[in-house]
Amino acid sequence: MGQARVPTETEFRRLVAVASQGRHGPRNRAALMLSYLAGLRVGEIASLQWGNLVDVDGKVREQLRLSATVTKGGHARVVFMNARLRKEIEQFRTSLSATPAASQPLLITQKRTRFSANTLCQLMRGWYDLAGLDGGSSHSGRRWFITRLAHSGISPKAIMMLAGHRHLSTTQRYIDVNDEIMRAAVEVL
Known part of the structure; x- marks a missing residue:
């Protein structure tokens, strides 16, 4: 299996449009943007809780701290979130019916459970297929x-x-x- 496809700017916009559709569009868009704008792995995205992204005052953080337990290499690291990504997270939060608790998973499945890395990976793969982007995967972002x-x-x-x-x-x-x-x-x- 080769490396994941890196979409062009036009393909990226098409992918965002596809992922943003439907009832779960805001959630899907947030997951995609964490991959593309922060370079997070799918397992790192699946592990996130609202408290990782939003401080006690309700402001989206500029830095996200990933613990060693959720990173591939087993080394904690700081992820910087640019203004565009912070805006995306804020838009996702405002799309929710209630303010999420800090301990609540960022992404919740249709069954109201936390995503596993594998389930999120499969969901992302579906977006690439729907967008007609062969070779795209959760690692493309x-x-x-x-x-x-x-x-x-x-x-x-x-x-x-x-x-x-x-x-x-x-x-x-x-x-x-x-x-x-x-x-x-x-x-x-």
Whole structure:
């Protein structure tokens, strides 16, 4: 199995439109944005509680702390949430019928239970299928996040830290290069 597809900007917009439809659209959109705008793994997203994202005053946090128990490498890390992601989280919260408790899971299934990483992974895969994006998976958002940072000139060390990787070689494997990116690169000269 190859690496997860990294959508183009147009494909990303189509994917967001597909995920945002229906009764669970706000929840689905929030999950997608945590993947794309914070580079979180599906298991990390599934483990989140409202208290991880919202402080005691009801304000969406600028930083999210992931404990070692929920990260792939078993190392706690800080995830920075940009203004766009904070706005997405706030919109999701306002779409709910009641203010969630800090201990409540961020994402709840139709059966009113916490998502498992596997169930969320399958749900995300369905969005890619509906959007007609072959090769897309729950890891596409993470690859998009890392690729966009790399092509924006962000320090490789900073990207490595944001991704929660221990080795730069791991981070480099996530970076996608396509004709559009190579065309833009030579235009810099």
